[in-house]
Amino acid sequence: DEVKMSRLLKLAQKFNCFYLTGLPKGECRPFVVAGQQVGLVRSEVYRELLKYPEVFCIKSPEVNNPGVVELNPAFRDYTERSERVDKVLRQFKSEGIFSALKGWRDEYYEVKSGHNSLLKMDRSATCLFGVRKYGIDINGYIKHPTRGLCIWLQQRSDTKETWPGKWDNLVGGGLSVGYGIKETAIKEAAEEASIPDHLIKNLISAGCVSFFFESERGLFPNTEFVFDLELPLDFIPSNADGEVQAFELLSASECLERLFTPEFKTTSCPVVIDFLIRHGYITPENEINFTQIVELLHVPLQTLYTYRPKISDNNIENGHIKNNSV
Structure with missing residues (x-):
């Protein structure tokens, strides 16, 4: 009976496919804003974010750790964060890199940690950053x-x-x-x-x-x-x-x-x-x-998004996280 799987359980596993199979692989990188993890970034998105080092600080991978993507902590408030991210996303959209952005509709979604609004981004882009919706x-x-x-x-x-x-x-x-x-x-x-x-x-x-x-x-x-x-x-x-x-x-x-x-x-x-x-x-x-x-x-x-970077400000130079062991 333990291994008997009903149609309904198979369906529940289907709409939880990332939770059950993707997440345990540990291949996605935490996306951190203002010291709080707000999302997860897949490899194909990570590769594109590397091209914008003034916006996204990449903490290098270590053994058993794929690394971390952090929105530049030099961006101090909601407005600045939102504007800088929006600029990158519009660039992605014009280049046609991600199919998700074909659904762009200038409808903004609030990215939060708890009750704090950290930035807004177009609704179509939230899935690129694994932002909770x-x-x-x-x-x-x-x-x-x-x-x-x-x-x-x-x-x-x-x-x-x-x-x-x-x-x-x-x-x-x-x-x-x-x-x-x-x-x-x-x-x-x-x-x-x-x-x-x-x-x-x-x-x-x-x-x-x-x-x-x-x-x-x-x-x-x-x-x-x-x-x-x-x-x-x-x-x-x-x-x-x-x-x-x-x-x-x-x-x-x-x-x-x-x-x-x-x-x-x-x-x-x-x-x-x-x-x-x-x-x-x-x-x-x-x-x-x-x-x-x-x-x-x-x-x-x-409870899934609990990553907190253990970085002091002196480990950040010009918006880039120094590759010290953390």
Whole structure:
């Protein structure tokens, strides 16, 4: 029984592929800003950052240590850090080096350590630096008199840069600079599904899920703030921002099956699985790997980024870290 792997566990391992296989290899370098680790940098990004020594200080690799990428500590504040990084990213974008930057949309994302905002960068670039990302998701559902628990899904527009045409949660979106969590949920609900004010006031906060995914575009240590919204039987969602092409109402069992198809957005699976667990549809009785799955919906991202450079200022010359043993 120990080695018996259910479809659901395989799926949970898929959206945690970096946490389970990439991270233990130890090939990514911590990305440090103002003495705090805020991300991880893959080798192909590291090689490009080496070309900007006035912006990124590279601590040389040592035995069993791939090295560290530190944003130049001479940049003293949020504005300067943001401007210097933005300049490099725009250069990358114009050179077409990274596919992730094809999704550039001048929507800024706050890079934080705890509650401190250290800089902002375009949302599309965060995966290049393995920066922790936060978003909101709304499970829109009904209790149907004959079909039981039913869940609304949206189909993403074919023109979206990421996951075009894939099925997704009814409402979802990343946090942007200047917007709070619930504020983002309300804004996205109006834009994506035209959910009116008198219904959105019934939104219930239902915790969060966290996972660590990797694709060719980059690293995705994601935390999603989850909301449940019971909708009236006669409510039909409609899109207002051009980013959704269709909606579909599925029973819980149909929804679960949809997750196992290539038509569903991999990084939205955790939210649906979490919903089906909390609503008693996936249980320890019907899921052999129940505890592993619950654990893989709550990857401890808080504790993964704990690297602190042991460097005093006198080890830095002209913005470069001297290669002393540290």
